[in-house]
Amino acid sequence: MLGPVLLAAARSDSIRRLVSAAPVTRPVVDRFVAGEQLDQSLRTVRSLTGRGMEVTLDHLGEDITDRSEALRNRDAYLALAEALAGEGQGARAEMSVKLSAFGQALPGGDDLAYENVLPVVEAAAEAGTTVTLDMEDHTTVDSTLAILAELRKRFPQTGAVVQSYLFRTEEDCHALAGEGSRVRLVKGAYKEPASVAYQDKREVDLAYVRCLKILMAGEGYPMVGSHDPRMVAIAQELARAAGRKQDEYEFQMLYGIRDAEQERLVAEGHRMRVYVPYGTDWYGYFMRRLAERPANLGFFLRSLVTRG
Numbered sequence: 001m002l003g004p005v006l007l008a009a010a011r012s013d014s015i016r017r018l019v020s021a022a023p024v025t026r027p028v029v030d031r032f033v034a035g036e037q038l039d040q041s042l043r044t045v046r047s048l049t050g051r052g053m054e055v056t057l058d059h060l061g062e063d064i065t066d067r068s069e070a071l072r073n074r075d076a077y078l079a080l081a082e083a084l085a086g087e088g089q090g091a092r093a094e095m096s097v098k099l100s101a102f103g104q105a106l107p108g109g110d111d112l113a114y115e116n117v118l119p120v121v122e123a124a125a126e127a128g129t130t131v132t133l134d135m136e137d138h139t140t141v142d143s144t145l146a147i148l149a150e151l152r153k154r155f156p157q158t159g160a161v162v163q164s165y166l167f168r169t170e171e172d173c174h175a176l177a178g179e180g181s182r183v184r185l186v187k188g189a190y191k192e193p194a195s196v197a198y199q200d201k202r203e204v205d206l207a208y209v210r211c212l213k214i215l216m217a218g219e220g221y222p223m224v225g226s227h228d229p230r231m232v233a234i235a236q237e238l239a240r241a242a243g244r245k246q247d248e249y250e251f252q253m254l255y256g257i258r259d260a261e262q263e264r265l266v267a268e269g270h271r272m273r274v275y276v277p278y279g280t281d282w283y284g285y286f287m288r289r290l291a292e293r294p295a296n297l298g299f300f301l302r303s304l305v306t307r308g
């Protein structure tokens with residue numbers, strides 16, 4: 001019940017101001033966000049890769065309202081690519097971007113987002129790494145997949161994300177299951193209407209398994225983005241059935257969520273990539289994490305009461 005309320009709050013400026021200013025918010029945010037500055041995120045990268053994980057870094061930002069912010073976000077990613085190259089982390093650390101941070105929702109948004117993200121994809125390639133385009137709400141899917149197709153002409157390793165809660169996603173999986181295609185499958189984190197998305201959790205899970213089957217049976221590189229133990233187990237089964245070796249797919253989880261499970265998968269020899277967000281614009285990301293799991297919200301509320 002609370003999930004949709006929190007997802008609506010994730011897009012409210014007044015609630016953003018209230019939550020961001022609460023003194024108790026910071027320690028809770030720190031559980032999910034690696035820090036506000038690049039050097040803090042690099043420390044996290046070193047720590048995770050030192051323990052056998054791979055990472056994908058997200059410079060937080062989304063839903064921008066003017067072009068100068070798009071340029072600032074582009075520049076932040078260029079600095080990140082340079083830092084990863086400097087640290088020699090290109091082989092283990094990639095970058096995740098949200099096209100809404102590159103101007104996708106502004107007038108002329110498709111071209112603007114493409115123009116801004118292209119230098120980041122080029123810089124990633126020079127640093128020996130790659131970029132995955134996060135997927136945002138359903139109104140952006142066509143645009144994001146079109147930009148992905150354009151980028152993949154020169155940079156076929158550019159990754160896509162698909163969300164099992166959308167009715168369209170099985171079709172998208174078929175289209176994206178070709179050779180060389182890197183696809184992260186997630187359940188989906190936005191508040192979507194019943195006209196385009198399953199509302200029932202069980203239906204979302206069943207759709208996730210159907211999509212996993214398509215991706216595992218295909219010729220691409222599936223990236224299993226879920227903390228759900230059932231999805232992790234099913235992915236392992238399907239990979240075995242499809243004759244995939246452990247380096248022919250990977251698991252992905254969010255920073256701060258199910259750390260022990262992340263370690264366990266690495267110990268079993270799996271590729272485990274941790275999604276590491278950093279930056280000052282953490283509000284939308286943080287609220288989606290609260291919406292996903294009542295225990296996260298309880299932790300936040302308890303800390304409000306304890307400190308209050």
Ligand SMILES: Cc1cc2nc3c(=O)[nH]c(=O)nc-3n(C[C@H](O)[C@H](O)[C@H](O)COP(=O)(O)OP(=O)(O)OC[C@H]3O[C@@H](n4cnc5c(N)ncnc54)[C@H](O)[C@@H]3O)c2cc1C
Binds near residue numbers: 134161225226228292
């Ligand atoms: C790497 C990564 C990238 C993502 N990128 C995107 C994106 O681009 N676009 C998008 O819309 N969404 C994205 N998401 C978010 C995703 O859509 C889901 O909202 C989120 O992952 C929650 O779904 P779930 O599959 O993890 O399992 P859920 O359905 O939330 O949980 C299922 C089960 O997993 C276990 N579990 C979940 N969380 C915890 C926890 N904190 N502690 C212990 N057990 C837990 C519990 O057993 C729970 O019952 C991403 C997620 C990941 C992991």
